[in-house]
Amino acid sequence: MLTVALPKGELLKNSIHILQDVGLDFSAFLDSGNRQLQITDSSGQAKGLLVRAQDVPVYVEYGQAQLGIVGYDVLREKKPQVAHLVDLQFGHCRMSVAVKKSSPYRSALELPPHGRVASKYVNCAREYFYSLDFPVEIVPLSGSVELGPITGMSEAIVDLVSTGRTLRENGLVEIATLYESTARLIAHPLSYRLNTGHLLELVEKLRLSVLSTIAV
Amino acid sequence: MLTVALPKGELLKNSIHILQDVGLDFSAFLDSGNRQLQITDSSGQAKGLLVRAQDVPVYVEYGQAQLGIVGYDVLREKKPQVAHLVDLQFGHCRMSVAVKKSSPYRSALELPPHGRVASKYVNCAREYFYSLDFPVEIVPLSGSVELGPITGMSEAIVDLVSTGRTLRENGLVEIATLYESTARLIAHPLSYRLNTGHLLELVEKLRLSVLSTIAV
Numbered sequence: 001m002l003t004v005a006l007p008k009g010e011l012l013k014n015s016i017h018i019l020q021d022v023g024l025d026f027s028a029f030l031d032s033g034n035r036q037l038q039i040t041d042s043s044g045q046a047k048g049l050l051v052r053a054q055d056v057p058v059y060v061e062y063g064q065a066q067l068g069i070v071g072y073d074v075l076r077e078k079k080p081q082v083a084h085l086v087d088l089q090f091g092h093c094r095m096s097v098a099v100k101k102s103s104p105y106r107s108a109l110e111l112p113p114h115g116r117v118a119s120k121y122v123n124c125a126r127e128y129f130y131s132l133d134f135p136v137e138i139v140p141l142s143g144s145v146e147l148g149p150i151t152g153m154s155e156a157i158v159d160l161v162s163t164g165r166t167l168r169e170n171g172l173v174e175i176a177t178l179y180e181s182t183a184r185l186i187a188h189p190l191s192y193r194l195n196t197g198h199l200l201e202l203v204e205k206l207r208l209s210v211l212s213t214i215a216v
Numbered sequence: 217m218l219t220v221a222l223p224k225g226e227l228l229k230n231s232i233h234i235l236q237d238v239g240l241d242f243s244a245f246l247d248s249g250n251r252q253l254q255i256t257d258s259s260g261q262a263k264g265l266l267v268r269a270q271d272v273p274v275y276v277e278y279g280q281a282q283l284g285i286v287g288y289d290v291l292r293e294k295k296p297q298v299a300h301l302v303d304l305q306f307g308h309c310r311m312s313v314a315v316k317k318s319s320p321y322r323s324a325l326e327l328p329p330h331g332r333v334a335s336k337y338v339n340c341a342r343e344y345f346y347s348l349d350f351p352v353e354i355v356p357l358s359g360s361v362e363l364g365p366i367t368g369m370s371e372a373i374v375d376l377v378s379t380g381r382t383l384r385e386n387g388l389v390e391i392a393t394l395y396e397s398t399a400r401l402i403a404h405p406l407s408y409r410l411n412t413g414h415l416l417e418l419v420e421k422l423r424l425s426v427l428s429t430i431a432v
Contacts, residue, residue: 003367008359037360037363038363038366038367049363049367051357051359051360051363052357052358052359052360054358055357055358055359055360058355058356058357059367059369062332062355062369064367064368064369116278139274139278140274141267141268141271141274142268142270142271143224143267143268143271144253144267144268144271147253147254147265147267150254151219151254151265151275151280152280153275153278153280
């Protein structure tokens with residue numbers, strides 16, 4: 001039986017809807033009283049695994065799930081050994097550099113050299129400033145990154161921005177975009193090549209379903 | 217003015233109580249409606265910073281907070297450059313190896329060599345098995361680590377155990393303890409040496425307050 005790893009949080013609802021479109025029903029994960037992390041689709045075709053977004057590629061990389069849905073940001077940050085299959089066209093957001101609105105910085109290169117940049121995405125942040133050949137110190141935080149500039153610990157942050165509300169509420173503005181992100185369908189490379197559990201058929205259906213949504 | 221970094225979650229309530237005992241009131245962080253991450257104590261002596269537990273040592277290491285309260289588990293995992301000052305004697309828990317109750321493994325050395333161990337504490341797990349000279353593959357997860365053995369992705373987990381309820385609910389049992397953990401008072405080393413903002417006085421008061429609690 002196929003196993004699909006689904007991400008908790010922002011992308012869950014749309015992930016479940018797109019799988020429903022191709023005949024896999026994991027809507028039980030959306031019940032507010034649900035505490036189960038593993039359920040079997042009502043048609044008995046596949047198992048769903050509900051895990052943290054960052055853990056989706058881990059389950060897929062280790063072959064515990066053959067398919068997974070996860071944000072491109074996680075793939076860019078962790079670089080897991082998985083096959084990237086379909087851009088699912090939902091969960092649009094962007095990885096941005098932001099600073100205090102009251103600061104004088106209006107582009108990444110205007111930041112003070114050897115200044116500090118706080119981020120949960122330390123690899124993305126490091127690669128970006130490296131590509132600019134601009135030396136900064138990356139401060140690894142695990143949450144509330146906006147506190148970096150507010151407390152004065154860092155001049156800037158690198159974080160995922162969707163509506164921009166959190167930035168506005170904290171008096172921050174974006175000054176550069178590293179890349180755009182959306183939800184992606186990923187697969188365990190060997191399972192994909194061997195077409196385990198008729199995986200290719202399902203992937204094709206999902207691809208067509210996404211295309212039809214865009215056409216409308 | 218002194219800044220104290222406080223950890224969100226399990227340790228927050230006791231952290232606030234112990235600071236109240238020495239005259240610093242950050243109880244506003246406990247109001248259910250509170251959204252502020254930075255408040256000044258009502259006596260105007262110090263500022264409180266409410267951050268994720270893993271971020272407490274980051275704020276202290278970078279000198280943005282002179283003092284912080286955090287679990288020993290975080291200090292063992294991240295090894296930040298901070299001064300360890302006082303064992304605050306609350307938040308007792310332990311870092312343990314656990315396996316499925318139905319598995320044949322009853323000690324760490326009985327695990328299959330080159331087997332998999334899932335953990336959020338990858339450094340602690342790696343060091344432990346290294347100290348046993350026992351080769352395992354560490355699978356880094358960020359949440360719901362108990363899914364590792366349940367899905368069959370890993371033979372064991374290394375995780376923080378307090379009451380043991382999560383393990384029991386998931387049919388897992390502890391087979392080894394890496395170390396015991398409690399909440400710790402930490403300081404920015406230079407601020408501590410220079411006695412910034414009469415920090416030493418506050419640390420001494422906290423030490424006495426902990427001792428008097430134990431005596432009772």
